[in-house]
Amino acid sequence: MNGLIFQGDAHAAAANADFQVWRKAMADKGWGTPTWDKAYGGAGLSAAQAKIIAQELSAIGAFNPIRSYGTMMLGPTLLEFGTEEQRLQHLPRISTHELRWCQGFSEPGAGSDLASLQMKCVDAGDHWVVSGQKIWTSGADQADWCFALVRTDTSVKHGGISFLLIDMTSPGVEARPIVLISGSTHFCEVFFNDVKVPKGNLVGAVNQGWNIAKRLLQFERSSLSEVKTDVTPLAPIAHAMLGTDAEGRIADADARARIVHNAMRHAAYLQTVRRFNEEARNGGPGNGVSTLKNLWSNIVQRRAELLVEVLGADGLGWSGDAYPADAREATRALLHSKAFSIYGGSYEIQNNITAKRSLGLPDR
Amino acid sequence: MNGLIFQGDAHAAAANADFQVWRKAMADKGWGTPTWDKAYGGAGLSAAQAKIIAQELSAIGAFNPIRSYGTMMLGPTLLEFGTEEQRLQHLPRISTHELRWCQGFSEPGAGSDLASLQMKCVDAGDHWVVSGQKIWTSGADQADWCFALVRTDTSVKHGGISFLLIDMTSPGVEARPIVLISGSTHFCEVFFNDVKVPKGNLVGAVNQGWNIAKRLLQFERSSLSEVKTDVTPLAPIAHAMLGTDAEGRIADADARARIVHNAMRHAAYLQTVRRFNEEARNGGPGNGVSTLKNLWSNIVQRRAELLVEVLGADGLGWSGDAYPADAREATRALLHSKAFSIYGGSYEIQNNITAKRSLGLPDR
Amino acid sequence: MAVLNEEQTMLKDMVSQWVRDRMPVGVARGLYDHSGGGRKDATTGFDADAYAEVAAMGWSGILVPEAHGGSDFGAFSLGFVLEELARALSPLPLLSSAMVAVSALRLGGNAAQQSAWLPGLADGSIIGALAVDEGAHHLPDILALTATRAENGWRLDGIKRPVADGMGAGLFIVAARGDDGTALFLVPADAAGLTREPLDQIDARRPALLRFDGVVLGDDAMLGQGDALLSAILDRAYVGQAAELLGLATQAFETTLEYLKTRVQFGQLIGSFQALQHRASEMFGELQLTRSAVEAALVAIDADDPQLPSLASLAKAIANETAHRITCEMVQLHGGIGMTHEHDAGLYLKRSRVAEQAYGSSSFHRERWARLNGY
Amino acid sequence: MAVLNEEQTMLKDMVSQWVRDRMPVGVARGLYDHSGGGRKDATTGFDADAYAEVAAMGWSGILVPEAHGGSDFGAFSLGFVLEELARALSPLPLLSSAMVAVSALRLGGNAAQQSAWLPGLADGSIIGALAVDEGAHHLPDILALTATRAENGWRLDGIKRPVADGMGAGLFIVAARGDDGTALFLVPADAAGLTREPLDQIDARRPALLRFDGVVLGDDAMLGQGDALLSAILDRAYVGQAAELLGLATQAFETTLEYLKTRVQFGQLIGSFQALQHRASEMFGELQLTRSAVEAALVAIDADDPQLPSLASLAKAIANETAHRITCEMVQLHGGIGMTHEHDAGLYLKRSRVAEQAYGSSSFHRERWARLNGY
Known part of the structure; x- marks a missing residue:
């Protein structure tokens, strides 16, 4: 994703x-x-x-x-x-x-291990012929063009990948929206059946696509860290839904303890974003993006779960006026949030990166 | 350990x-x-x-x-x-x-990876000569005899280990107690300097010691699961130390939530011990010892931390009448409890075993 | 799994077999429309035909005395039936009807009431449902629906929501606030003044919103009074719901484990990655605690153990936590595919969140356990 | 680490260098006797000679105005000095004296009091300590030690314990309950009626138990009245203690990381095991949160930020949690050797538990933060 x-x-x-x-x-x-x-x-x-x-x-x-x-x-x-x-x-x-452009990187068999992608790109003399499937292609059904990673050499893994620009109106391209658990249909599967692509659409040299992709994913990671992270505090909703005790506290002490814990971590996370940005502006280490992403997904996902827990049965609705609009939105947001630790390098991949790059832990 | x-x-x-x-x-x-x-x-x-x-x-x-x-x-x-x-x-x-007997298995370089042990045992014709060091030898300074794993072949790992009975009064044996963080001196380092051991003291065949040790560690594991697990409930101490609110609850709501959570897990753990025992008596799967040990160490260690937290500054004493005797004991117990997830197969090793034996997850 | 006797072993095998043959997860998936909402054309939110089969096999009568057409096998047996069915998220009203409604009649009903309703509940011709919650949270001590004295009987006014399996139920056990505190009533679904509408819930099970506008009942509709009766009924509901969560979590875990053993990334099965192995081992540990707590609570029902309230809250709280954690891990470990409606992970996640809230959240049950145990 | 200016960078380098050369963990270890208890022959529980060096380098005067012999560098600078020293568990009264006692005099002291005490605190000839706790928990709102009006002054009766660095302190800032609420007094250690005895604490730092038996003070000993003053002083203590926990946790983590990179089991470096790598990555993440929270709170002190109480409790709560977790992992990941008194892991664990409780447990600070933020 x-x-x-x-x-x-x-x-x-x-x-x-x-x-x-x-x-x-x-x-x-x-x-x-x-x-x-x-x-x-x-x-x-x-x-x-x-x-x-x-x-x-x-x-x-x-x-x-x-x-x-x-x-x-x-x-x-x-x-x-x-x-x-x-x-x-x-x-x-x-x-x-x-x-509009879309990004054709992931494939059904190439998620975390992106470099194992298999979409075939064959040299047909004056053009390329592309066949295979991409997945998690954001907005592919709306896009005019796609920048894709394709396999131009099957004998090596990273060194057999090229970076290709594909006109989505070409014959043989079909994008099908994927329904997500949140109901969103923003992502697509895209099928390529013997799609002809002009020779001039290759970016960089043949089989040099992996280096380009790595650089591009850095652009993506740095844009991720700009993500809006201010969220409505849970306190007012929790007071409204769980009541207030004689001392003015959220009445459900167990839920309160967990909400407070999460809110404090969220506050420290925002401080961390500010600190990393300040350090980066001053030429600091800047190897903390993976760490930051995992903190973020962890804290935000937990918050989304807590909000739905606080909403109780109101937070279990999919549609219909019986559920407040805010509550329905919170529910969809919870389901959507599960992707935060999957896309853009999964939680596990980010932990691997932190271990190796930030901590210098050895490979096997 | x-x-x-x-x-x-x-x-x-x-x-x-x-x-x-x-x-x-x-x-x-x-x-x-x-x-x-x-x-x-x-x-x-x-x-x-x-x-x-x-x-x-x-x-x-x-x-x-x-x-x-x-x-x-x-x-x-x-x-x-x-x-x-x-x-x-x-x-x-x-x-x-x-x-009295002690068990000479672990060495400084052979903890979780017991089979990497190096204590040398050389055939000197009518006797063996043993040289090397053991560690975590429980009660070695009080013991009369030691059953030890020794290396009789350095060319193979598991297949070069033998099981030997050693008289602790033999010349060249020296046991030194180890001071633990809890103050306990029950464990020893034992040094063997060219210790002569009669040929007849080898149990099983030469280089067959690993199989014997594995069997013996099963005896140990099954005795571990008989460990006394009933403990004083934290509730009275928490009420005494943290106060009681108007509704009769432990007044520190945050600590209470964590104490209750731990106590409930402890209750479910005791139910699990009973269930496993019942299943074992009826020939059930019985592959859950590793799981049980990790649940136990996790729950009991957390409980020990909670007790000391509840005791506050009273739980930070090492000696002296300024600290209640019960509190001093709780502090030592906390420090001692850290070993629960280390000895008898560490937490990590137990998780490996569960993954492979109980869950059938593949090796790399 | 606790040790089963011969009859129980046969029953369990039969349920497993039936779930495999007749009730794959696809049946639960069939409740959803293309976009991930509950199908608008669904009438009951459960599979009525399948429930008829279940009833024919006697599972709906497991708690019903033999004199009323049941097998009186006990809660422990019904518990593992619920667990097995929940593995496939089977949309059936067995918990509502065979566990909760039958328990209500056994605990509170007089001979006439039992004779009137238990045979129908046992043979599946009537489906019972408990109407207790009235809003966002399970708060059985605070009921707003009123029962007021009327000529030769009672009059009920208020709402109940969400009522699990309420769209297909023929009989509601309704908890109301009377002049003397909590009172429980037997209300046929066709009672005058009672209307119901379906709620589009994330698990597509379409619970009901019930409106009571001056529903008039005879004295014979009164099941009983007092918090103790309601508590005793709810204890059964807590444990039954916990058994379902156990089944759901167990299957979610096994499906995930299967994926770990087949999915290859970086040239190796992802199940060989130690970080994932350790997480799997820890989930397995949590499942063990959950199974023990659920089984102990089921046994306590059958034994009339006075510790039941404490054991029931322990089971529900731990089952909530475990199902929550494992359904999160199920999505995470499946990666992108787990985020799609096409994959089962989302169905388990959604059903788990509903079942976690149903009959009391983790907070509710930890608080209840804590008070019962002096914390 | 936040961005430092040139002076701060020089100071930080100087502290790191000094810790490496003069203050290895062995110094903290030297406080212990052979059996793991605090050495009975220790008089102060800290290294008085080393503190003289520290004072000579000006670190004890970092918060003291230049007019009174200090550098007025600010809390942010003192914070990273405390952090660096805590990496080696350096037994020094810098937090007690240079952070807390100096802050008390700056916040509450009149000109005469400041002139009388600040120069000595700055040059290290006097060590100050805050006497606030009276029992098991940090409860600054509930003080039992009484201050009653006496002729031309006050009379103090009660006890204080544990008082960090109290055995070597020359000046106590004493929080008492007066007729009008909280009052703070400056009490020289040699005041008549004041006795002290050392406590054998697990970190071997030997805090004091102080007994006040009719200690009579002049009016000029009154530092100030009111909860606000005490709170403001304590905010500095919370943040300073959090900075120490950050340093302690950072070093515990780095030492553990080093072990993971050198210890071989099963033919490979244990740091190559993915399960341990992920745990290390997560600890690193927690350290990042902690550093951010501590630095933000230090900045808030210097900026007189009205959000300081909230930021201080955030820093202390998170620092508590992180140090707790990492010291547990330090012992665990070192295996058996980490269980021995001979290894440093136990020293970090023990010091961490003391620092977690000192100036408020995690519960205390989460509750305080929650109230300040409307939860």
Whole structure:
């Protein structure tokens, strides 16, 4: 489940006419991708200037309307590994949000062990022929293009992978939404049946895709750590649902103890995010992303469970007016939260990374 | 730290003159080792008859005064693997508690990985010469004899171990007590410097010691599961130390929640011991000893921590009248309890065993 | 598993076999629509045909005295039937009807009431359900539904929700607040003034919301009065629900274990990774505690053990925790596939959360146990 | 670790270097006798010579204003000094004297009191200690030691225990119950009617039991009145103790990590076992939370942040938990050798348990945080 991005209300917003006007205005100024060269549809600004735009957006409660897989993942990748032709072909249409991209990495047999992917890419002279299946492809049913990892050599594992750009309207491509336990259908399975792809769509050299993917996943990880982590405190809901004792405390002492414990860990987690960011700005170690992600998934998942526990039977509804809308949302959020420790490198993988990179523990 | 046996008040009792009389009376009847043949100092009784003796002892609050490493570990081993000569030499003096035995298994470099032991045993024609070090040898400074695992072949691991009986009064043997964090000095390091051991003291064939040891450790494991697990409930102490609220509950709600959680797990643990025993009596699976041991160490260690937490500063004393005697005992018990997940197969080893034997999970 | 006698062994084998043949998890899945909600066209939220089979095999009568058409096999036997059925999340009203409603009649019913209802409950022609909760939490000490004296009887006003299996029940055991405290009534589903509607719950079992608008009952509808009766009935419900959680958790664990033994990543079976092995070993340990607590509580029902309230809360609290933990691990260890509605992991997770809340959360039962044991 | 300025970096390096050269764990071990108890011949329970060195380097004056001979570097700096020293379990009264006693005088002392005591506390010629606890638990709201009005002053009666570093202290800050509530007094150790005796505590630090039998004080001994003053002093104590726990836990973790990288069993380094790697990764995560909470609380002291009470309790509670967990793991992962008094694991475990209880257990601080935050 690599590549999930928090959508927030982006989907709802996109349907709004005012939003379209605003997005176009932002795109015209190149402010969705402010640091990109103007030739690529950016604003040619410095990192410091880009930060000011981000701060101003944040100050008015807005998010970047151009932000997408294209701007965050593929764009930086093409800037680093693409040819000038590829950049000119794709970047301007990413910076205007004209075309949407999806990320074709995971496969049914290649989850945590991404490099075991098998989607075949055969050299057919003047084009490639691609066959196989991708999964967890976020928004594939809505996407115009896909950047995919494909296998161009079966004799070696990491060294047989290439990075390919695939037009989703090509014959032989079929995206099927996956229904998740939360009811979400944002992810897809994508089937590729002898899909022809132009030779020029390969990024970097043949069999060099793994290095590109690793770099791209760093963009993803660093964007993960920007995830919004402020959440409504549980206290008011817990008082409302569990009552208040004579001393003004949440009446269910056992639930209270667990809620408080989680809330304190959450507070320390937010302090940790601030500290890591401060250290990173000052050139600190910066090898703590895996640790941070596991703390986050652990604390947020527990919080989601506690909220539903506090809601009791109200938190067990799927649909219908008998359940308060907030409660239904909490339930879906709980189910959704189970993915936090799976996508973008599972909890187990992150622990492996911490053990090896941060702690220097030996391989077997 | 293989081979720890709960001593209870056995040490204190042994110093008592009445106890000595009673022990002799039991020994004369062979009731300390009731199922052993009379030639070996036993009473020649059936298992069912032996059980009645155990029940009668238990009914008057007594423990078996002969119970020792000799009766529980070495005796069954000699009965299964020893020569008739070895049995006649050693068993009668075990059944009367005339000679005390210790178990020389662990070494500084061979803890969880017992089979990596290195204590050298060289064939010198008419005798063996033993050199090396043992550790965690319970009661070695008080023991007359030691049954030890020694290395008779360095070219193979498990297949180069032999099982040897060593007279602790032999020249070159030195036992030094180890001070534990709890202050206990029950365990020793034992140094063997070119110790001569008669050829006849080898049990089983040369290089067959590992199989004997595995069998012996089964005797140990089954005796572990008989460990006394009833403990004083924490409730009265917690009420006394933390106060009682208007509804009659322990006033510190956070501590109470954790105490209750532990107490409930403890109750379920006792139910589990009863269930496993019942199933074992009826020929049930009986592969749960590792699981049981980990549940036990986990629950009992947490309980020991909770008790000291409840005692607060009173639970932090080592000696002196400023600390109540009960509290000092609780503190030592906490420190002692840390060994529960180390000796007799560590927590980690037990989890490995459960994964492989009970759950059938694969090796790498 | 405790030691079974010959009859019990036969029964258990028969249940396992029937679950395998007739009641795979697909049946529970069939309650859901394509999007993961409960099917709107479902009438009962359980499989009525399958329940008829279950009744024909006598399982609905396990607690019913022989004189009323049952086998009187006891709660321990019914417990492992519930456990086996819960392994497949079997959507059946056995807990509601055969455990709780039958217990209510046995504990509180007079001869006439028992004769009127027990044979139907035993042969499955009537399904019983307990209507006790009225809102978000199980709070049997605080009931808002009122029972007021009416001419030659009683009048009930208020709501009950969620009522498990309430859409298909023919008889409700209703806990009400009377002038003298708690009172329990036998209310036929077709009583005038009683309406019901289904709730779309995450387990697709569609419990009912019952509305009592001046439901008038005769004196013969009064099952009994007092907190003690309600508590005794609820103890059976706690233990039965715990047995279901045990079954659910056991199967969730075994399914996960199977996956660990077949899924390959990094060139090896993921079940060979030591970190996962240790987590599996610890889950196995928790399952052992849970099984012991559930079996001990079932035995206590049959033995009329005065410790039952304490043992029942111990069983429910530990079963809650274990099922919670194992269903989390089931999703986690299956990775992405475990997040899909197509996979069973989500069904176990959702059903577990419902069963954890049903008849008292972990907090409720730990608090109850603590008070009973002087903490 | 937060970002340090140049002066702070120099100070931190200096402390690390000094700990390495002068204050290995062997110094803490030297407080113990052969059997694992505190040495009976110890007079202070800390290393007085080393404290003189520490004072000469100015660390005891980090919170003292320059006018009184200190550097006024701030709590953040003192925090990482405490942390570094605690890595080696350094037996020094820096928390008691330089953090708590100095804070008490800065927060409550008038000009005369500050002039009388701060220079001595800064140069280490006097050691200060807070006498607040009176029994098993830290309960600053319930004080039994009484302060009654006497001619031209006050009279104190009661006991205090355990008083950290109390055997070597020259000045006690004593929290008492006066007629108008909490009152704080400056009491020289040689005051008539005040006696002290050492307690043999598991960390061999020999805190004092103080007896006040009609200790008569002048009006100038009154530091201040009211719960707010005591709370403000205690907030500094909570954070300072949390910083020590952070240092202790960090070193316990690193020592354990080192062992995992060198100990071989089954033909491989035990640090290559995935189950242990994951536990280490999780401990590392807990240490990150702890460091963040401690540093944020130290910053809050320097910033006079009104959120300090909440941040202080957060830091102490989390530091308690993390040190508890890591010292347990330290013993466990060292196996048998970790159970011996000869190995350092036991020293960390014992010191951790003392520091966990000192200035409030996890329960105390979670409860305090919860109340402050509306839970």
